[in-house]
Amino acid sequence: MNKYFLTLFLTAATAVSGFAQANISPAPAQSKLTYVLGAKLHLGNGTVIENGYLIFDKGKITGIGDATVVRLDMSKGELIQANGKHVYPGFIAPVTNLGLAEFESVKASLDFSEIGNLNPHIRSIIAYNTDSKVPATLRSNGVLMAQVTPQGGTVSGSSSVVQLDAWNWEDAAIKKDDAMHMSWPVTPKIRPGFGNRPPTLTPELLKERTQNSINELDQLFSEAKAYAETAKPAVTNARLAAMKNLFNGGQKLFINVDGQKDIIAAVNFAKKYQITPVIVGGDEAYLAIDFLKQNNVSVVVKQPHALPNVTDDDVNMPYKNAAVLVNAGLNVVISIDGYWQQRNLPFMAGTVAAWGLDPEKALQTITLNTAKVLGIDKTTGSLETGKDATFFISSGDALDMRSNHVEKAFIQGRDINLDNLHKQLDKKFSDKYNAQKQ
Incomplete structure (x- = not known):
């Protein structure tokens, strides 16, 4: 009988923990041409572009290079200004x-x-x-x-x-x-x-x-x-x-x-x-x-x-x-x-x-x-024209736990939700202790 109640309890706990992220749904397909401008691009093949641009459309990278030597027509797409930030392949x-x-x-x-x-x-x-x-x-x-x-x-x-x-x-x-x-x-x-x-x-x-x-x-x-x-x-x-x-x-x-x-x-x-x-x-x-x-x-x-x-x-x-x-x-x-x-x-x-x-x-x-x-x-695996637009933008060095902060991420061009259970719990208990201080 004790084993029965233990199993029932753990099953309920599993279900409750799953509901904590019920609002995080997979992102829809990319709907418009997008430009990422001004970031430091780490291409993943050993090359770094200090001030780069990245263009992606329909889930694929369609352009990438040095933003200081190219004039881009961005009238037809969406712009993500990423000056001072870092872009990495997923x-x-x-x-x-x-x-x-x-x-x-x-x-x-x-x-x-x-x-x-x-x-x-x-x-x-x-x-x-x-x-x-x-x-x-x-x-x-x-x-x-x-x-x-x-x-x-x-x-x-x-x-x-x-x-x-x-x-x-x-x-x-x-x-x-x-x-x-x-x-x-x-x-x-x-x-x-x-x-x-x-x-x-x-x-x-x-x-x-x-x-x-x-x-x-x-x-x-x-x-x-x-x-x-x-x-x-x-x-x-x-x-x-x-x-x-x-x-x-x-x-x-x-x-x-x-x-x-x-x-x-x-x-x-x-x-x-x-x-x-x-x-x-x-x-x-x-x-x-x-x-x-x-x-x-x-x-x-x-x-x-x-x-x-x-x-x-x-x-x-x-x-x-x-x-x-x-x-x-x-x-x-x-x-x-x-x-x-x-x-x-x-x-x-x-x-x-x-x-x-x-x-x-x-x-x-x-x-x-x-x-x-x-x-x-x-x-x-790398940021190259023709490959999947699977990458992310971080405000700091992604290999350094002190400065890494992923602000946006894309999988096959889809702008994915970066919420997670850890962030939800952090907000929940931060709100609790902040309320107690008031």
Whole structure:
């Protein structure tokens, strides 16, 4: 009975929290030609225009350049005067369970993992919740797109890229099933037993278990490759069919792995099946730079605000890791764990900039570099003519939490609402305490 009332209470709490943002509806399509004039344009490809103009119409950027050398006829459109402000391409949050989870303590709101160890047939996009109250908080910091990613097991399933202002997942999808995600089997460290008792698992047994997991992966991929090469399979197999695009170049394989030897083993595994790998995590990627460059492997660096995994590492290595990899010539993307935390993604890039990376290159790690890895760089990731008008205007440096203040944001030309639950609660309780002072 107690469990029944607890479930009822949590369900009601979920509903009430959802009503707090019921007035935030997706923005309508762009209705008129618009000019943004006088801002400092950060194009996302390393270029900065100190005093620029940006023109967009019907959701696309139709013009961009230096406002000091061009005379514009603005009689036919709407003008946004942005002198002294900054314009950035929309930030992209990779490898996140955003929209697949709402309350950590309420199991019914967690939809990012499935039972089982090998789940290549799982698709995150159909579970993506556009009514979640979380994406609005991200938009307020310039995060306008995300790679919604399943988790759990060795092979988790396929992610999809979405824009964060939509009525349903069909409207939100920018690229469906862009990548398959897996975790490379790693031999865990031995934990001592209680008191003087020896550990329950020996090093040999742990290594054997890890090798068995790798063998299972090898068998799965071998069968999937054979299935993909069969014109008309006699028996339909949903798991194997879901992996077809890995072998024809339609999908990349995102591999969660950190150790140097494990990174090399994971990349070689993908090469064996002629699959394009992307390393996620890569704590020790700096020890395998030459190997990664030779194989043209991108790295998604996770959680720059963290402690090193290895005792002997430099305590500041997590801050430096991205800069070391970028300066060595690798394509690097920055991500951050969780879903609420995604609002801090630009500040992760700001930390990387403070630890050895040029600020515009740091910006690329959450814009164009990410778009390239996700396969959406032809339409977004930078401010260029012909690309989607997905960008925002900030009164300060968007990578600096002290000065970042997003004043306007556009997704595919749509002027989106920047209200969110945090702002609503701030206003509510500010009004309360201001009333008490009177």
